[in-house]
Amino acid sequence: MADAKSRMFGVLERWIAFRYLGARRQEGFISVIAGFSFLGIALGVATLIISLSVFNGFQRDLLARVLGFQGHVVAIGGSGPFPASNTLMDGVRTVPGVVSVMPSLDAQGLLSHREFAGGVLVKALRPADMASRPAFAGSLVDGTLAEGDGIAIGKRMAEQGHIKVGDRVTILSPKVDGQGGSPRSRAFTVSGIVALGVSEFDNTLVLMDLATAQEFFEVEDNVTAIEVNFADPALAPLHVSDVAQRLPGSLFVRDWQQVNGAFFGFIETQRNVVSLILGMIVVVAAFNIISGMIMMVQDKGREIAILRTMGAGRGTILRIFLMSGASIGMAGTAAGLILGVVLSGHMEQLRQLVKAATGVDPFNSDIYFLSSLPSFTDPWQVAQVGLASVALSLLATLYPSWRAAKLDPVEALRYE
Numbered sequence: 001m002a003d004a005k006s007r008m009f010g011v012l013e014r015w016i017a018f019r020y021l022g023a024r025r026q027e028g029f030i031s032v033i034a035g036f037s038f039l040g041i042a043l044g045v046a047t048l049i050i051s052l053s054v055f056n057g058f059q060r061d062l063l064a065r066v067l068g069f070q071g072h073v074v075a076i077g078g079s080g081p082f083p084a085s086n087t088l089m090d091g092v093r094t095v096p097g098v099v100s101v102m103p104s105l106d107a108q109g110l111l112s113h114r115e116f117a118g119g120v121l122v123k124a125l126r127p128a129d130m131a132s133r134p135a136f137a138g139s140l141v142d143g144t145l146a147e148g149d150g151i152a153i154g155k156r157m158a159e160q161g162h163i164k165v166g167d168r169v170t171i172l173s174p175k176v177d178g179q180g181g182s183p184r185s186r187a188f189t190v191s192g193i194v195a196l197g198v199s200e201f202d203n204t205l206v207l208m209d210l211a212t213a214q215e216f217f218e219v220e221d222n223v224t225a226i227e228v229n230f231a232d233p234a235l236a237p238l239h240v241s242d243v244a245q246r247l248p249g250s251l252f253v254r255d256w257q258q259v260n261g262a263f264f265g266f267i268e269t270q271r272n273v274v275s276l277i278l279g280m281i282v283v284v285a286a287f288n289i290i291s292g293m294i295m296m297v298q299d300k301g302r303e304i305a306i307l308r309t310m311g312a313g314r315g316t317i318l319r320i321f322l323m324s325g326a327s328i329g330m331a332g333t334a335a336g337l338i339l340g341v342v343l344s345g346h347m348e349q350l351r352q353l354v355k356a357a358t359g360v361d362p363f364n365s366d367i368y369f370l371s372s373l374p375s376f377t378d379p380w381q382v383a384q385v386g387l388a389s390v391a392l393s394l395l396a397t398l399y400p401s402w403r404a405a406k407l408d409p410v411e412a413l414r415y416e
Contacts, residue, residue, distance in 0.1 A: 033288060038332040040285025045336025045389050046343065048278045052381050053344035055271035057374030063233075065198045067256055068135025069123075071102070071227030072236035073243050074259065075251045081105070081222035082251065091246040092228055097235040098243075102129040103223040105213045110172040111153070111206065116161035120153075120171065120206045124213030136194060136207060143192030146207040150191030154202035158193045165190055171206070173217055186216055226251075282389050285332065286396040293325045293400030321401035322394075329393020337386050347375040 084103040092101045105124035110117060127147045131137050136145060136152075143165035146152045151171075153163065163169060166189065173184040188208075196202055214221060228243055230236050236255040244253040343350065351373045 033291060034328055037285050037288040037328050038335070040288055041282055041329055041332030041389060041393065042336040042339065044278065044281030044285055045333055045385055046340035047281065048275060048385050049337065049340030049377070049382055050344050050347070050375075051274050051278055052271065052385070053340075053375045053377045054347060054373070055274070056378055056381075057347075057376040059268075059271075060376050061374040062198070063260075065135065065196055065201070066260060067233055068133060069196065069198075069201060070256070070259070071104075071225075072230045072233050073228040073240050073253065073255050075226040075228070075243070075247050075253045076224060078250055078252055081219040081224050082248075083221060084223045084226050088247065089226065092226070092243055095228075095239050095242045095246065097230045097232065097239060098228055099231050100129070100132065100229045102126070102227045102229075103210065104129075104225045104227050105208075105210055105217065105219065106224050107213070107217050108174060109206070110174075111157070111161075111169055112172070113161045113163050113167065113169040116163070118157065118161070119204060120157070121201075121204045122171070122206045122208055122213060122217075124208040124210045126210045129210075130207060135196060139194040139196045141193050141195050143190070145192050145194075146209050146212075147191065148209055149189055149212060150209075151188045152192035152194050152207040153190055154205040155193050155195040156199065156202040157204065158190075160203075163190055163193075165193060171216075184216065184218070279388075282392055286329070286392040289325050289328055289393060289396040290400060293321060293397060294403070318401050322397050325397030325400065326390075326394055329396070330390055333386055333389040333393070336389070337382060340385075341377055341382060344375050344377045347373045 089101040089103070092098060102125055105122070107122045107124075109120050109122055111120045124146075125133070125136075127145065130145050140152070141155060143152070144150070151169075153169075157163070161169075168187050168189055170185055170187050173186075192207075194202075194205070194207065196205065208216075210223070214223075226247070228236075230239070233256060237257050240253060240255040240258075244251075247253060
């Protein structure tokens with residue numbers, strides 16, 4: 001009997017709570033405030049999820065491309081190129097988690113083709129190492145990777161210079177030979193075009209066979225770096241000291257976090273600041289719930305008094321107004337979560353739509369490094385945003401609900 005009575009009161013409380021949200025014509029202003037509160041929470045939650053997803057995607061994609069380009073641990077010479085024997089690299093391969101050890105030669109030069117000229121970053125690897133790198137093999141859009149006298153160049157450079165596979169280009173080396181005092185130059189055949197998805201690389205990258213580059217830059221059999229790749233990039237900071245112990249002390253050995261730590265730390269700081277600023281939208285919407293609920297309590301004073309005289313306790317009144325306010329917050333949060341997740345999965349399409357409608361690119365690849373707008377929605381972050389929004393809504397509802405429960409029915413009816 002008691003359980004049936006409790007269920008009946010529960011149904012009645014919910015009915016009254018939702019009934020109060022549908023204000024009568026003379027109470028339309030309360031409905032307007034509730035509507036703006038709903039929209040504020042929904043837009044705040046959606047914007048926060050979208051911004052977090054874009055930052056996540058930007059960080060993840062950029063990290064994957066940078067690591068694919070340079071290796072997880074890099075050993076460079078303190079005084080220029082150095083020899084990298086097979087025995088030396090075999091010792092590094094014994095480090096736990098290491099999957100590949102590659103000698104590389106990095107240098108700068110000037111590429112010219114007809115009327116086009118531009119600075120380039122030459123990345124030289126052995127053909128087998130180049131083919132085993134997903135960042136290079138997976139980014140090939142035309143032709144083949146560098147081998148022998150052939151080179152592969154970045155897609156944006158090829159577009160700017162109107163360079164096609166099979167064209168001959170000239171690369172000028174800044175190294176000065178001892179005879180005429182002029183920079184060395186040599187013609188190469190473009191064997192392939194790659195698109196790494198990072199504007200800086202696609203604008204300047206030249207992939208070259210290691211043996212060809214050693215001859216062209218006159219470094220004999222030396223290299224500028226030894227690049228070590230692990231099965232999991234997270235293992236690199238843990239084993240960087242093990243790699244250093246197997247290499248000569250004259251080499252500087254650094255993992256990817258040490259090389260790019262400042263840059264990715266800056267991205268993390270930006271994400272935290274933006275999240276804080278956008279989170280204030282949800283807080284402001286929660287304050288709208290407070291104001292709307294206080295006005296509702298004042299307007300419903302007579303109804304509250306009648307309910308109290310009919311036997312409703314303070315707990316019943318408290319729960320009625322808690323459900324009224326919380327329903328606004330929960331509905332707004334649910335709408336914001338759905339909108340945010342849906343839009344986060346279509347950010348590149350939205351970018352192209354904005355670009356077509358306004359003529360302005362909101363994500364210029366020359367500024368933001370990546371050629372397309374990335375997005376990655378983290379389910380845990382979505383859950384955190386949703387829980388925080390619901391918690392704020394409940395907190396905003398507590399004070400007006402407490403005031404409603406404390407209302408004296410005699411005083412309320414006296415001034416009606």
